[in-house]
Amino acid sequence: MKTIADHKKVAEEHVLYEKDPATKIATITFNRLDKHNTATIGMRARFGELVFKANIDDEVKVLVIRGMGDNLGSGGDLNEHGDLYLNPGPDDNFLVDLEIDDPSVKYPPAGSYRYLHGLTDYYAKARSGNRPLQEFKKISIIEAKGYCYGWHFYQCADADMIISSDDALFGHPAFRYAGWGPRMWQWLETIGLRRFSEMLFTGRPFSADEMYNCNFVNSVVPRDKLEAETAKYAHACSITRPTDVVVAQKTFIEAYKQHRGEYMGSLLTGWLEGMLPLMTDDGDNDVNLGKGDTFKQGIGAVVKGHDENYPPEWRLSKKGRQG
Numbered sequence: 001m002k003t004i005a006d007h008k009k010v011a012e013e014h015v016l017y018e019k020d021p022a023t024k025i026a027t028i029t030f031n032r033l034d035k036h037n038t039a040t041i042g043m044r045a046r047f048g049e050l051v052f053k054a055n056i057d058d059e060v061k062v063l064v065i066r067g068m069g070d071n072l073g074s075g076g077d078l079n080e081h082g083d084l085y086l087n088p089g090p091d092d093n094f095l096v097d098l099e100i101d102d103p104s105v106k107y108p109p110a111g112s113y114r115y116l117h118g119l120t121d122y123y124a125k126a127r128s129g130n131r132p133l134q135e136f137k138k139i140s141i142i143e144a145k146g147y148c149y150g151w152h153f154y155q156c157a158d159a160d161m162i163i164s165s166d167d168a169l170f171g172h173p174a175f176r177y178a179g180w181g182p183r184m185w186q187w188l189e190t191i192g193l194r195r196f197s198e199m200l201f202t203g204r205p206f207s208a209d210e211m212y213n214c215n216f217v218n219s220v221v222p223r224d225k226l227e228a229e230t231a232k233y234a235h236a237c238s239i240t241r242p243t244d245v246v247v248a249q250k251t252f253i254e255a256y257k258q259h260r261g262e263y264m265g266s267l268l269t270g271w272l273e274g275m276l277p278l279m280t281d282d283g284d285n286d287v288n289l290g291k292g293d294t295f296k297q298g299i300g301a302v303v304k305g306h307d308e309n310y311p312p313e314w315r316l317s318k319k320g321r322q323g
Contacts, residue, residue: 004099007042008049015046019054024061024243025234026054030073030152037073039151040080041097044129051132061243062234063136065155066143075150075173078303085116085276094119097128117274123182124266130182131266133158134257137247139237143230144168145223149205149316150181157186160250161237162216163230164208165223170216171205173303173316177287179279180272185265189257190216204314 014037019026028050030037039047054060067073084092093107097119108114126132133140133155142156144164150172156162172181181187188196195214199206211217221229241249287306307315315321 002096003101004042004045004096005101007040007096008046009042011040011042011046014040015043015050017050019057019060021059023235023238024059025064025238026057026060026062027064027066030065030067032073033069035074035077036071036147037067037069037152038075038077039073039129040077044076044151045099046129048127048129048132051136052126055136055138058243060138061246062139062141062237064141064143064230064234065159066230067145067152069146071146072142072144072148072156072168073150073152074147075152088115094122098122099127111277113274113277116276117270120182120273121267121270123273124263124270130154131158134186134254134262137250137254138243139246139250141230141233141237143226144170144208144217145226146318149173153187154181154183156216157183157190161218161233162211163219163221163226163233164211164217165226166208166220167223168208168211168217169205169316169318170208170211171199171203171316173203175200176203176306176316177303178273178276180269182266182269182273184269186262189260189262189265190214202314203316204310205316 014030014032016029016031017026028047030039030043032038032040032043051063054063084094088110090110092110093115095101095105095107108118122128123130126135130151131154140159140161142159142162144156144162145168146165148156148164148168148170153170153172156170174181184196184200187199191199191211191214195206195210198204208217208220212220219229219233287302304317307317307320312321
């Protein structure tokens with residue numbers, strides 16, 4: 001697949017969309033069960049487009065985001081981008097991610113600061129699919145369960161409400177192999193300095209109860225009651241006030257977030273992520289996304305193997321957490 005249009009076409013089966021004009025409730029469902037709903041380039045782009053369209057659509061007032069199967073999602077597809085980050089060839093670039101299909105555009109060369117920063121700065125934009133819910137002027141509700149990692153954790157940070165099953169795990173694997181993630185400012189603002197520092201420096205995931213206690217999650221229920229709880233919240237939001245009132249309310253909230261520097265935080269994280277090639281190791285065995293020889297067996301295998309070095313209750317893998 002060479003163009004973003006190709007990626008989006010494939011993503012149509014992995015990011016589903018439906019709406020009910022009678023209730024004005026729309027639903028985005030991640031449907032990539034064999035990969036724990038991991039997000040591809042096309043899925044991120046399609047998600048951003050769907051949120052943008054729902055924002056304009058007069059038949060949508062509430063947007064519910066959920067995942068098929070046991071998980072909301074385990075983040076971005078590591079293997080899809082692995083070589084571009086780690087071992088880029090002379091013709092490799094991120095033009096597809098940036099939705100540039102023009103062959104006359106020359107991407108900055110590998111090894112330059114702009115090679116990676118061009119992408120990480122783009123991740124600060126809603127159109128990249130990483131933060132579209134920040135610009136969504138209607139009500140967004142995440143139905144969280146199982147893995148809520150990485151890119152899916154971004155969406156949790158930006159949603160208006162999170163309804164979670166009691167088995168959900170929140171965090172970002174990149175804290176262990178890179179050291180940062182695009183929505184760190186928003187996590188810090190929502191979770192608080194002490195708890196986010198713990199998540200960032202240990203790399204451990206937080207449970208639904210922990211996230212409820214630090215005001216990140218609105219409601220925690222057993223898995224078998226999750227859909228009903230989410231539907232209850234969505235129904236209440238759909239009937240409380242007219243859509244014009246909701247948009248005015250959301251504009252007020254967005255102004256507050258910008259006063260707190262939400263978008264500036266995205267730009268700063270993009271700048272920080274662009275520094276990745278300059279990070280040096282403390283030792284030969286360090287897991288470092290910028291060191292290609294660490295990942296000869298594949299980035300996914302390295303992340304899973306490194307997970308075993310942590311106490312069972314701090315592992316990212318649900319299987320690994322069982323001991």
